[in-house]
Amino acid sequence: MCIECGCGEINHHHHDHEHDPGPKTLRVEEDLLAKNNRLAGLNRALFAERGVFVLNLVSSPGSGKTSLLEKTISDLKTELCFAVLEGDQQTANDANRIAATGAPVKQINTGAGCHLDAHMVGHGVEGFDLDAADILMIENVGNLVCPAEFDLGEQHKVVILSVTEGEDKPQKYPHMFRAADIMLINKIDLLPYLDFNLEQCRTYAQQVNPDIRIFELSCNSGEGLDSWYDWLRQATA
Amino acid sequence: MHEVGITRSLVEIAEEHARTGGHNKVLSVSVDIGELSGVVAEAVEFCFEAVVRGTLLEGSRLIINRIPGAMRCRDCQQEFPADNYTLECPQCGSFMLDFTKGKELQMTEMEVE
Numbered sequence: 162m163c164i165e166c167g168c169g170e171i172n173h174h175h176h177d178h179e180h181d182p183g184p185k186t187l188r189v190e191e192d193l194l195a196k197n198n199r200l201a202g203l204n205r206a207l208f209a210e211r212g213v214f215v216l217n218l219v220s221s222p223g224s225g226k227t228s229l230l231e232k233t234i235s236d237l238k239t240e241l242c243f244a245v246l247e248g249d250q251q252t253a254n255d256a257n258r259i260a261a262t263g264a265p266v267k268q269i270n271t272g273a274g275c276h277l278d279a280h281m282v283g284h285g286v287e288g289f290d291l292d293a294a295d296i297l298m299i300e301n302v303g304n305l306v307c308p309a310e311f312d313l314g315e316q317h318k319v320v321i322l323s324v325t326e327g328e329d330k331p332q333k334y335p336h337m338f339r340a341a342d343i344m345l346i347n348k349i350d351l352l353p354y355l356d357f358n359l360e361q362c363r364t365y366a367q368q369v370n371p372d373i374r375i376f377e378l379s380c381n382s383g384e385g386l387d388s389w390y391d392w393l394r395q396a397t398a
Numbered sequence: 399m400h401e402v403g404i405t406r407s408l409v410e411i412a413e414e415h416a417r418t419g420g421h422n423k424v425l426s427v428s429v430d431i432g433e434l435s436g437v438v439a440e441a442v443e444f445c446f447e448a449v450v451r452g453t454l455l456e457g458s459r460l461i462i463n464r465i466p467g468a469m470r471c472r473d474c475q476q477e478f479p480a481d482n483y484t485l486e487c488p489q490c491g492s493f494m495l496d497f498t499k500g501k502e503l504q505m506t507e508m509e510v511e
């Protein structure tokens with residue numbers, strides 16, 4: 162192909178047309194998420210340098226992300242130092258709940274935005290003393306679709322599914338369950354009142370993501386939290 | 399609707415390349431969108447006109463090249479087409495599947511003046 166005018170003809174030495182200002186084709190191979198991925202890479206490097214373990218919590222609205230954080234921080238705060246970024250379209254409700262635990266927290270309001278991105282997270286942590294933190298928890302906007310595409314610089318995406326949502330969610334929202342490598346099935350204290358099939362739910366999740374690791378727990382009764390805490394301890398050791 | 403954000407980055411990338419090359423009008427942009435990328439091509443098409451308003455891409459043509467998905471079975475190594483998240487290997491029934499094609503989300507070409 163002719164590099165000069167990009168007209169696409171291979172044996173094309175005699176140009177009988179004027180070169181400028183005609184149209185010209187540029188070959189540009191660039192990932193549409195390149196900018197986010199680049200910023201996520203910078204976040205990841207910063208977190209590694211400061212020795213912070215980072216989780217990105219994703220789920221549909223109301224599955225119990227903030228409850229899990231409140232419980233985890235209260236139970237582990239003598240062992241581990243937490244910092245929290247809270248993403249919601251609006252309100253500082255979740256940040257206020259986390260602040261009550263004593264952990265440093267920053268609320269990010271995305272307005273119309275349906276997910277956090279690496280840029281927001283990079284600025285979001287500016288006020289934190291990262292050297293003092295062992296774990297940064299990022300609670301993403303409640304949405305099982307969009308946050309799947311956006312790397313924030315975390316070590317793991319943790320997807321939370323509460324049993325009131327139904328066991329078929331991994332099949333209905335496969336992108337998210339594929340993007341995550343940890344899945345927490347929350348609110349198992351409610352199982353006696355529901356038809357939720359736990360075994361089926363695990364199978365669906367493993368079909369969508371054969372490498373996913375599953376914990377079952379309840380933020381209310383505390384059941385199952387110990388293995389989650391052990392995993393956090395090991396991951397940050 | 400993260401497609402608006404994706405479309406914005408497409409416009410940003412195209413404008414940057416156009417400016418670098420000293421061009422002040424983009425006539426068309428081509429993108430690869432994989433069927434398993436999680437991005438809905440129709441939604442990108444839908445918001446394109448609004449997003450390009452006031453940019454070097456105003457009035458340009460969006461050419462979307464949809465890439466069909468494919469997966470490979472870890473157990474029997476069979477590769478097969480998958481336009482959706484296929485949940486089991488059609489040959490051996492295993493769930494241990496990896497994507498081989500269809501996650502693309504890439505600008506490939508642009509026509510400038």
Ligand SMILES: Nc1nc2c(ncn2[C@@H]2O[C@H](COP(=O)(O)OP(=O)(O)OP(=O)(O)O)[C@@H](O)[C@H]2O)c(=O)[nH]1
Binds near residue numbers: 225255378380
């Ligand atoms: N029964 C029961 N209820 C729970 C449990 N965990 C959370 N909840 C309740 O579920 C509701 C939503 O919990 P949140 O922690 O606010 O959920 P979230 O995922 O942070 O919600 P958004 O940030 O709005 O997406 C609250 O009423 C919690 O009390 C649980 O293990 N069992």
Ligand SMILES: [Mg+2]
Binds near residue numbers: 226227228255300
């Ligand atoms: Mg919350």
Ligand SMILES: [Zn+2]
Binds near residue numbers: 473474476488489491
């Ligand atoms: Zn197979």
